[in-house]
Amino acid sequence: MSDRIVDAKVIVTCPGRNFVTLKLTTADGVTGLGDATLNGRELAVATYLQEYVCPLLLGRDPAQINDTWQYLYRGAYWRRGPVTMASIAAVDMALWDIKAKTAGMPLYQLLGGRARDGVTVYGHANGRDIPEVLDEVAAFLERGYKAVRVQVGIPGLGAVYGVSKDRTFYEPATGTDRPEETRWSTEAYLHFVPQLFAAVRDRFGFDFHLLHDAHHRLTPTEAAKFGKRIEEYDLFWLEDPTPAEAQDAFRIIKQHTTTPIAVGEVFNTIWDCHQLISERLIDFIRVTPVHAGGVSHVKRIVEFADLYGVRSGFHGATDMSPVCMAAAIHLDMSIANFGLQEYMHHTEETNAVFRHAYYFADGCLHPGDEPGLGVTLDEELAATFPYRRAYLPVNRLLDGTMFHW
Known part of the structure; x- marks a missing residue:
């Protein structure tokens, strides 16, 4: 047997x-x-x-x-x-x-072997204002990063997605009894964020990839106008410009701007991105193994995407454990249409519970050579960190209307 x-x-x-x-x-x-x-x-x-x-x-x-x-x-x-x-x-x-x-x-050997020397990653530079963001970008570039995502606080808004109190570790799920509520103004955002891109390019030039996440908060028309306005700053991608439930909405964006579009961290199956990919309405697909059916199904999605010139850009925030991070890296190493990998550092406590073989060097993640995923779980140590309920925030417009977080 x-x-x-x-x-x-x-x-x-x-x-x-x-x-x-x-x-x-x-x-x-x-x-x-x-x-x-x-x-x-x-x-x-x-x-x-x-x-x-x-x-x-x-x-x-x-x-x-x-x-x-x-x-x-x-x-x-x-x-x-x-x-x-x-x-x-x-x-x-x-x-x-x-x-x-x-x-x-x-694992990457079973998936077809090494297709590249390392997995290029991007870091998250954020700050309450533009000078803080510029300092963070400088720090990432000094550490060898070749790609950086930038998010900034918006004048007049108390809290903004992607801007953390802790510059190293970003964890949005904080509310234990009720979700944290934030307020939002699209008009203020659209007016201010291009100033951030201009400041970044003015100080650091164009020798690295620049990214930004709109976090589903724009209408297709707003996203089209925004994407066209920021073309001069040569973003590697604009992430989640509008909610993706209506996939044909991305056609409006693509008709008006050449700014590349990345979508997909909340997608669960190939059907969530079928139209976006087959009609070339996006440039990068951001599914992740933990949310989209594991290694098998994500491999199917990116191979389908390859037929239409769409590249990978897997989600890699701290809401996936080092187990999923390792799975993503092994896929990144083996697929033909790799684009970029998101990489957010886990805490020392997390890394102690999930000991892993992957490591960062010269702007890239490397999977290591241990058999399998290369991750070991310390169950005794894990037991000393009991579950604590935590909610993601919710978002309202300035007049109190519920909106996309």
């Missing part, structure tokens, strides 16, 4: 922020880890895994990754959605971790 899964364990820990991890163990004693973290709704996924998925995994052959994926996706009948897809993602990552460990090689 071939090897079988004999244990499936869900581990919830909060070393600075909440993470949900699936640990699978085979009869041969090989373990695999998968990330199932859904920021602000972690226990929904933990329960889905514990009550409905883990019992189905016991006795299954860990080598049958594709069959297990379809079994959990098609077999549930209720398909897609963030909770279901994060759960499937955790199983898929863990099974790929086991397969690569059994083969005695890092």
Whole structure:
């Protein structure tokens, strides 16, 4: 009889922020880890895994990754959605971790081998005002980064997405009893942010990639006008300019600007981005293994995107654990249409719980050569960081109307 899964364990820990991890163990004693973290709704996924998925995994052959994926996706009948897809993602990552460990090689080798020397990443430079942002950009460039995302506080607004109190670690999920509420003015944003881009290019020039996230807050017309206005600053991409539920809205943006568009960190399946990719309405697809069905499904998405000249730009914020970060890096190393990888530092506590082989050098992440994903979970240490409920913020316009966060 071939090897079988004999244990499936869900581990919830909060070393600075909440993470949900699936640990699978085979009869041969090989373990695999998968990330199932859904920021602000972690226990929904933990329960889905514990009550409905883990019992189905016991006795299954860990080598049958594709069959297990379809079994959990098609077999549930209720398909897609963030909770279901994060759960499937955790199983898929863990099974790929086991397969690569059994083969005695890092995962990227099983995915086709090395396609580049390293994974170019971008850092997050943010500040309350333009001078603070410029100082942060300088710090990233001095550390060897080749790409930097910039976000700035807007005069008259108390809190703005992407601007953190802690310059090193950005964690938006903070409210424990109720979500934090922020106020927003699109008019103030559109007036001020181009001044930031001008200041960055004036001080640092054009020898690095410059990025910015609008965080779904513009209408298609506003995004088209904004993208055209900032073309002279040569952004590598403008991220999430407008909500992506209406995919044909991006046609309006593309008809008016050549500023590249990146979308997809909240997407769960290939169907969420099918039209955007096939009609070339975006330039970068930002899905991540934890939210979009694991290594197997993200690989399918980026291979589909490659047919239309759309490149990868995987989400890499701290709402994915080092397990998912490792999975993303292994995919980045192996795919043909790699674009850029987001990289936000985890806290020292998180890195102690999730010891990992990947490392940063010369503006790139490198996966290391350990078999599998190259991540080890310290369960005893994880147990010392109990779950703490935390909500993502909500956003209102200045008149109190609920708006996109």
